[in-house]
Amino acid sequence: MPEIQLPDRTLQADEGANLLDCLLENGIALPWSCRAGHCQSCLVQSLDGRIPEAAHAQLSVEQRQSGWLLACQCRIDSAMQIKPYDPSRDGMTARIVSLSHLSGDVLILRLKPERPVRFKAGQHMLLWLANGLCRPYSIASLPSESELAFHVRLHPAGQFSAAIAACQVGDRLSLSPASGHMHYDxxxxxxxxxxxxxxxxxxxxxxxxxxxxxxxxxxxxxxxxxxxxxxxxxxxxxxxxxxxxxxxxxxxxxxxxxxxxxxxxxxxxxxxxxxxxxxxxxxxxxxxxxxxxxxxxxxxxxxxxxxxxxx
Ligand SMILES: Cc1cc2nc3c(=O)[nH]c(=O)nc-3n(C[C@H](O)[C@H](O)[C@H](O)COP(=O)(O)OP(=O)(O)OC[C@H]3O[C@@H](n4cnc5c(N)ncnc54)[C@H](O)[C@@H]3O)c2cc1C
Ligand code: FES
CATH class of the missing domain: 3.40.50.80 (Nucleotide-binding domain of ferredoxin-NADP reductase (FNR) module)
Structure with a gap:
């Protein structure tokens, strides 16, 4: 049984099991969204460099070099030493500059990041709330614009929807790096x-x-x-x-x-x-x-x- 070593505990995993499933089954509240390798909600960092190829194939060169992998795409083949993505340590802070409700339950969210963000027009990023809730949203603004804009559909029973609709101008969010294949070429x-x-x-x-x-x-x-x-x-x-x-x-x-x-x-x-x-x-x-x-x-x-x- 391969061992999964986390900063504060060690888990016994079944060989061949999915890393995200294993963490969730053991009560580790790792965020996830798509389970398809697109959204990057389930990022974890390898501390011993043992990363199955499929687990980081969809990440950027910089992310791969820093040992990041996607738990939802990771089959556990051997022991691993990992730590989950921490938005306060690994992310970038941004302040809400406006929230506008439009027809069709759409909220236009504008953020001012603490420093310029690198992205290509059409990519997405994860928005993290202070309580650790995160969801992927596409960036509606252009790299040349100083604010980041998002078109957020407010789902009636959506957790993030309810929380972001209750946010105020001036509140802070954390952002993970922009990613995704949808961009202008x-x-x-x-x-x-x-x-x-x-x-x-x-x-x-x-x-x-x-x-x-x-x-x-x-x-x-x-x-x-x-x-x-x-x-x-x-x-x-x-x-x-x-x-x-x-x-x-x-x-x-x-x-x-x-x-x-x-x-x-x-x-x-x-x-x-x-x-x-x-x-x-x-x-x-x-x-x-x-x-x-x-x-x-x-x-x-x-x-x-x-x-x-x-x-
Ligand atoms: C790459 C990417 C980019 C995206 N970009 C955008 C974007 O720009 N704008 C945008 O609006 N969305 C975008 N999305 C989608 C957005 O991330 C999701 O819709 C997100 O789940 C909404 O979060 P929520 O917490 O409000 O809803 P959630 O709580 O995640 O629920 C989502 C929906 O599922 C339903 N639901 C929840 N639990 C259950 C259950 N147990 N059984 C049945 N139904 C359930 C809810 O009612 C709701 O309708 C993107 C997704 C991806 C993968
Ligand atoms: S849950 Fe979306 S990439 Fe893993």
């Missing part, structure tokens, strides 16, 4: 962009559209945004303002209930189109099918599912 500079979002899946995609325009992408660009219950987008005014200054941009707002019909009308302006899709897993699956039928190859579609935490 300079290789797309000469490609038409098709950005398809449902709900707050718009957050990273409007950032990617703005970054593309900022970097001088002059190709046709379409943003489709579907909202639940109506065709009114919580970000409609901002999208229309963006369109006014960008002749190559088309904006389509739709009701999620009409997704299938809207997708049937979707036309690609070119076979070289790069598509980006963001929202729930069900939304992504439906959109991907349509994009394949329209002739796009898998490498021309980048998606990010806003996976919810499930027991």
């Amino acid at each position: 300079p290789d797309w500079q000469d490609k038409p962009l098709l950005l398809l979002a449902s709900g707050t899946g718009l957050a990273p995609l409007q950032a990617i559209a703005r970054q593309a325009l900022l970097e001088g992408n002059g190709q046709p660009m379409q943003i489709w945004h579907w909202s639940h219950g109506s065709a009114e987008s919580y970000w409609g005014d901002h999208l229309q303002a963006l369109k006014l200054g960008s002749p190559q941009l088309d904006v389509h707002l739709g009701d999620r209930a009409n997704l299938a019909a809207d997708l049937a009308h979707l036309r690609l302006v070119s076979r070289r189109t790069q598509a980006l899709v963001c929202g729930s897993s069900a939304f992504i699956e439906q959109v991907r099918k349509r994009l394949f039928m329209a002739g796009l190859a898998a490498r021309q579609i980048v998606d990010e599912a806003f996976l919810n935490r499930r027991p």
Whole structure:
């Protein structure tokens, strides 16, 4: 039975068990969210360098060099010495500068980090509250902007939703480093962009559209945004303002209930189109099918599912 050594205790693990499951079963309150290696909620640091390849394959070079690994992706093959991510020691503090409630149960959260944050337009980071609760959110602002903005959907029974809605301007949060494959790629500079979002899946995609325009992408660009219950987008005014200054941009707002019909009308302006899709897993699956039928190859579609935490 391999031993898992933590700073204050040692656990006996079953060989082949998942590290996140093992820690949770033993009462270690390690945060987790997606269990798919995307969100980085379950970061732990190896103190003895024994890291199965799959457990850090999705991390940056800097994170790998510092011994970080994802517990949800780690199979226990041998003894390990680890310590969990500690937001007060390993994270960066940020102050809430504004909280604005918009239609569709969306909260726009703006933070001023204690020092500039490195990220690419469209990536996400973990927001940690003082009580240790954390969730992943996509950064809606651009690297060139001094504040970090987030579009937070307030779930009726969501733990983080309730806690962030009760926060005040001036409260402090902790941030873990930005990460994720959803970001603007300079290789797309000469490609038409098709950005398809449902709900707050718009957050990273409007950032990617703005970054593309900022970097001088002059190709046709379409943003489709579907909202639940109506065709009114919580970000409609901002999208229309963006369109006014960008002749190559088309904006389509739709009701999620009409997704299938809207997708049937979707036309690609070119076979070289790069598509980006963001929202729930069900939304992504439906959109991907349509994009394949329209002739796009898998490498021309980048998606990010806003996976919810499930027991
Ligand atoms: C990479 C990434 C980026 C993301 N970016 C964003 C973003 O920019 N904006 C955004 O709004 N979201 C984003 N999300 C999703 C967000 O992190 C989750 O929706 C988060 O779980 C919400 O936290 P919560 O504590 O409010 O809800 P949770 O408490 O985690 O609950 C989430 C949902 O599950 C339901 N639920 C909870 N427990 C149960 C249960 N036992 N049985 C059934 N249902 C249950 C809740 O009612 C709620 O609807 C992102 C997710 C990922 C992985
Ligand atoms: S990366 Fe492990 S829970 Fe999301």
